[in-house]
Amino acid sequence: MSRKNKAGVSILGMEMQSPFIVGSGPLSHSGASMIELHRNGAGAVVTKTIRNEPADNPFPHIASIAPAGSMINAELWSDIPGEQWVEEEIPAAAREEVAVVASIGHTEEEAAKWVPPADRAGAQAIELVSYDQRTMGAMVRAAVSATKKPVIAKLSPNWKDPLSGVKEMEELGVSGFTVMDSLGPVLRIDIKTGLPLMGSEDGRGWLTGAALKPLTLHYIALLHAHTTLPIIGLGGCVSSEDAVEMAMAGAAAVGVCSVLMIRGPAYLKTLTAGTEALLAKLGYASLGEIRGLFNRKKHTPFTGAPEFRFSPGVCTDCGRCRTVCSYAAQRTTSQALDVDYVACRYCGLCVSVCPTGAIELQWKEDSQI
Ligand SMILES: Cc1cc2nc3c(=O)[nH]c(=O)nc-3n(C[C@H](O)[C@H](O)[C@H](O)COP(=O)(O)O)c2cc1C
Ligand code: SF4
Ligand code: SF4
Helix, strand or coil: CCCCCCCCCCCCCCCCCCCCEEECHHHHHHHHHHHHHHCCCCCCCEECCECCCCCCCCCCCCEECCCCCEEEECCCCCCCCEEEEHHHHHHHHHHHHCCCEEEECHHHHHHHHHHHHHHHHCEEEEECCCHHHHHHHHHHHHHHHHCCEEEEECCCCCCCCCCCHHHHHHHCCEEEEEECCEEEECCCCCCCEEEEECCCCCCCCEEEHHHHHHHHHHHHHHHCCCEEEEEEEECCCCCCHHHHHHHHHHHEEECCCHHHHHHHHHHHHHHHHHHHHHHHHCCCCCCHHHHHHHCCCCCCCCCCCEEEECCCCCCCCCCCHHHHHHCCCCCCCCCCCCCCCCCCCCCCCCHHHHHHCCCEEEEHHHHHC
């Protein structure tokens, strides 16, 4: 029986019950936790990264930080042995019909060692991850020669030029890409003590969650313009709107990690139902229909005279538009649109902060194709 979801996503031959793939992280630390994610509606689940030696994580190694929905972490790969993953955890999840993607890092030797048993254990795909871009090509080569299952390369924003190896990986037989990994190193300081929030040796960690989304979107759209292979958009999706944005940038499926750690696995159901409703509201039948919409649009810088539009009945007179105008040009109240057109630079900030959509700038519609 096909479990294809209403949002219309099924990638890399996996039978996905939702378009959301849970990224490698603490929530996928074991077979039991992956089954729990599956029961909550995950389309697929990527294991915590399997390596030769279990990780010994510093204390503390995860914190929720501002802006809301963001996190800093200094967590390494899986803290359970690879043998346990391939003998117990992956088979247990596969028996319960979890679409398991085995995450394997971070060297060619580890790819050669762990891809075959992960494949035999029931993983439906392999995801390769590395801190060092130079090892990725060799890892892909080793993985592709060791399995017929799809091999996904996880790209990292911490590499010098994250997309520079894409062509080589395609030639080596990679089946898709995950864009992207956590961003770092980054630092947060506890202002009560002056000490770092993370217990790692240098106090640094990696940034994930909401704060990452604009960077993720940039890389998804860039990669989508250069490949026809499926892209899993991962990094900063915390809402259905984010999922739609990632699809428009070019994602074939949407990854989530931090948001589920903060809101719990049950939030997967909210995300899935919300995405289906949002697609219907926007007039689209599926995420596939909007995949790469951004690159299909002809975005040309606007050169005409933008015009403000105002819906008086919608304005609550909150004053945010007036507060944010650096040029004191925005003076609109619930009574009437009032803009000093000489002082206004048409920066657009007032429109973007309006909570009700009472003010708009017309250039957006004009620049659509
Ligand atoms: C605590 C934590 C641990 C993570 N561990 C791994 C890991 O072992 N392997 C990996 O490839 N990515 C790991 N990630 C990165 C996530 O898979 C994902 O790329 C990143 O969190 C961005 O997605 P998000 O913004 O939805 O959280 C981890 C992320 C977090 C927050
Ligand atoms: S578009 Fe910019 S400059 Fe013009 S009123 Fe709004 S905030 Fe002020
Ligand atoms: S931000 Fe929007 S709702 Fe608030 S005063 Fe301005 S136009 Fe009205």
